[in-house]
Amino acid sequence: MTDPRRFDGRVAVVTGAASGVGAATASLLAARGAAVTVADIDGAGAAEVAGRITAAGGRALAVTVDVADDAAVADMVGRTVADLGRLDVLHNNAAALGDDVLGRDTDVTAVPLDVWDRTLAVTLTGAMLGCRYAVPHMLAQGAGVVVNTTSTAGQRGDLSRVAYGSAKAGVISLTMYVATMYGKRGIRCNAVAPGLVLSPIARRNMSEDNLAVTRAHQLVDHLGQPEDIAAVVAFLASDEARFVTGQVVNADGGVQAHAPSYADYYPRFAETGKGWP
Numbered sequence: 584m585t586d587p588r589r590f591d592g593r594v595a596v597v598t599g600a601a602s603g604v605g606a607a608t609a610s611l612l613a614a615r616g617a618a619v620t621v622a623d624i625d626g627a628g629a630a631e632v633a634g635r636i637t638a639a640g641g642r643a644l645a646v647t648v649d650v651a652d653d654a655a656v657a658d659m660v661g662r663t664v665a666d667l668g669r670l671d672v673l674h675n676n677a678a679a680l681g682d683d684v685l686g687r688d689t690d691v692t693a694v695p696l697d698v699w700d701r702t703l704a705v706t707l708t709g710a711m712l713g714c715r716y717a718v719p720h721m722l723a724q725g726a727g728v729v730v731n732t733t734s735t736a737g738q739r740g741d742l743s744r745v746a747y748g749s750a751k752a753g754v755i756s757l758t759m760y761v762a763t764m765y766g767k768r769g770i771r772c773n774a775v776a777p778g779l780v781l782s783p784i785a786r787r788n789m790s791e792d793n794l795a796v797t798r799a800h801q802l803v804d805h806l807g808q809p810e811d812i813a814a815v816v817a818f819l820a821s822d823e824a825r826f827v828t829g830q831v832v833n834a835d836g837g838v839q840a841h842a843p844s845y846a847d848y849y850p851r852f853a854e855t856g857k858g859w860p
Contacts, residue, residue, distance in 0.1 A: 589821050591616035594667045596659065598650050598713060599677030601628025603782030604732060607809035608674055608816045609633075613641035615817065617672065620663040622646045624677075642667070650677045650709030651701070660716040669724060672820045673717040675710035675754075676732040678747075680784050688744045699746045706750035707757070714761050714772075721770050729772040730819045731758050732812075735835050738776065751776075755831055762829035771828040773819045778835025780807040802837025 595612045599605040601623035609619045613636040621636070623629040626647030633643035644666050648659045663670055679685065679702045687698045710731050721727025736744060737751030754774060761772040779785060779797045797806065815834045818824055833839045 588616040589823075590672075593671040594618045594620075594663060594669050595672035595674065595820070596620040596622060596663050596670060596713070596717065597674040597676060598622045598648070598659075598709065599732075600632055601625040602632075603784065604777065604780060604809045604812045604816075605674070605676040606632045607813035608676065609643070610636060611810070611813045611817050612672070612820070613643060614639070618642040618644075618667045620644045620646055620659065620667065622648045622650075622659050622677075624649050649705075650675075650712060651704035653712055656709070656712040657716050660713075660720065664720055670717055670720045671724075671727055673713050673727070673729045674732070674816055674820070675713045675729065677705060677709050678732070678750075679705035682788075685744070685747065685784075686788075688746045690743060691745050694746055702746035703750050703753070706747070707753040710754050710757055714757070718761070718765060718770060722765065722768055726769040727771075728820045729758075729761055729770065730816050731772070731774040732816075733758070733774045733776045733831060735776050735778050735833060735839055738831075738833075738839065758831065759829050766828055771819075771824070773824070773827060773829065774831045775812055775815045775819065776831050776833045776835065776839075777812050778807060778833070778838050780809060780812055782809055797836075797838075800838050801835075802840060805836075807834065807836060 590612055595617045597605050597609040597619060600609045600621040609621045609632055613619045619636060621629045621633040621643055630645040633645035636643035646659045646662060648655045650656055684698050684701050687695055714729055731754050733754040734751040736748040737755050741748060758772050758774040812834050815832055
C-alpha cells in the first residue's frame with residue numbers, strides 16, 4: 584500500500600506555486616508530509632497557498648521570486664535550507680504565462696523579441712537556475728529529486744506560441760542533461776509534460792470552441808485538472824519512482840498517443856462503419 588506520508592522529513596521547493604499546477608503540487612506534497620517552499624513572482628498568491636497548507640497542519644514557507652533572476656533563485660534555495668533544514672525535491676514549474684507574454688507569442692516572423700527573451704528567461708533559464716542552486720545541496724546529502732514541468736508543446740510544432748514551445752523543448756533537454764550529469768551521485772531528474780490543464784489562466788483564456796477541440800483529440804473524457812498533474816509530480820518525486828530518471832511523462836489525456844485525426848474520425852467510424860480516412 585502507498586504510504587500517505589511518504590514525504591515525511593523531506594523538504595520541497597515548488598516554483599510557480601501561487602496557482603494552478605504549482606499550488607496543487609505544493610498542497611499535495613505538504614499533505615503527504617513534506618515541508619514546502621511555495622515560490623512565485625506573485626508573492627501574495629504564494630503566501631495564500633502557504634497559509635492554506637499551514638492551516639491544514641502542514642509546514643510551508645512563502646517566497647516571492649522571479650526565477651529569471653539569478654540572485655533571487657539563489658536566495659530562494661538559501662532561505663529554504665536555512666528555514667526548513669534541507670532540500671530534497673525541486674519542482675521547476677514556473678513559466679511565463681502572463682497575458683503580456685503568452686498573449687503576444689505568435690509565429691517566428693512576428694513574435695516580439697522581448698516576448699521571446701522573457702519566455703526563455705523564465706521558462707528555461709529559470710529551471711536551469713533552480714537546478715544550479717538546488718543540486719549542490721542535494722549532492723551534499725547524497726540524494727535529491729528534480730521534477731521539471733515541460734509541455735506537450737515542447738514535443739511538436741504548432742501555429743502559434745513559438746517561444747513557449749521552444750522554451751519547453753529546452754526544458755526536456757535540460758531534464759536529460761541533469762539526469763545524466765548527476766544520476767550516479769544520487770540525483771534523479773524527470774519531467775512532466777501536461778496537455779491542456781484547466782488552470783486559472785487556461786479558464787480565463789480558453790473559449791468553449793477551443794475546449795471542444797481539446798476534448799475531441801483526448802482519449803479520456805475529462806479535461807485535465809491541476810491535481811492530475813500534481814499527482815504525477817508527486818509520484819516522480821517519491822521513492823516509488825526510484826528507477827525512473829531522465830524521462831518525460833506525458834499527462835495529456837492521450838493526445839500525444841495518436842495522430843489527432845483519428846480522434847476526430849473514430850467516433851463516426853465506430854457508429855456508422857464509414858468515414859475512416
